[in-house]
Amino acid sequence: xxxxxxxxxxxxxxxxxxxxxxxxxLIHGSYFERYSTCSRPGCACHQxxxxxxxxxxxxxxxxKPRQHYVPKGQVDAVRNxxxxxxxxxxxxxxxxxxxLELMREGRLDEP
Ligand SMILES: [Zn+2]
Numbered sequence: 001x002x003x004x005x006x007x008x009x010x011x012x013x014x015x016x017x018x019x020x021x022x023x024x025x026l027i028h029g030s031y032f033e034r035y036s037t038c039s040r041p042g043c044a045c046h047q048x049x050x051x052x053x054x055x056x057x058x059x060x061x062x063x064k065p066r067q068h069y070v071p072k073g074q075v076d077a078v079r080n081x082x083x084x085x086x087x088x089x090x091x092x093x094x095x096x097x098x099x100l101e102l103m104r105e106g107r108l109d110e111p
Pocket of ligand 1 (some may be wrong): 037038040043045051
């Protein structure tokens with residue numbers, strides 16, 4: 001590996017690590033909306049006029065799916081956070097490729 005190739009891999013990795021720190025809003029989960037019925041007897045929701053749509057984010061924790069209600073003002077932030085999670089995975093994959101290249105040259109443990 002040439003020195004310039006080595007430098008360019010390291011500088012790309014540095015940039016990706018910097019980008020990671022901006023993904024502070026990440027959420028590992030999936031977004032969905034649903035209509036629901038409530039517990040009030042006689043409410044129109046039991047006649048087909050269901051409440052909603054309400055937004056939720058679902059995530060699996062220790063093998064169990066959990067649903068979290070998303071307040072109205074937080075929908076964009078949640079959807080953006082889910083995108084950030086996927087970007088984090090892309091970055092981790094690219095850093096892995098870079099590190100494997102450095103490993104083949106025996107240079108992985110060099111800063
Ligand atoms: Zn109702």
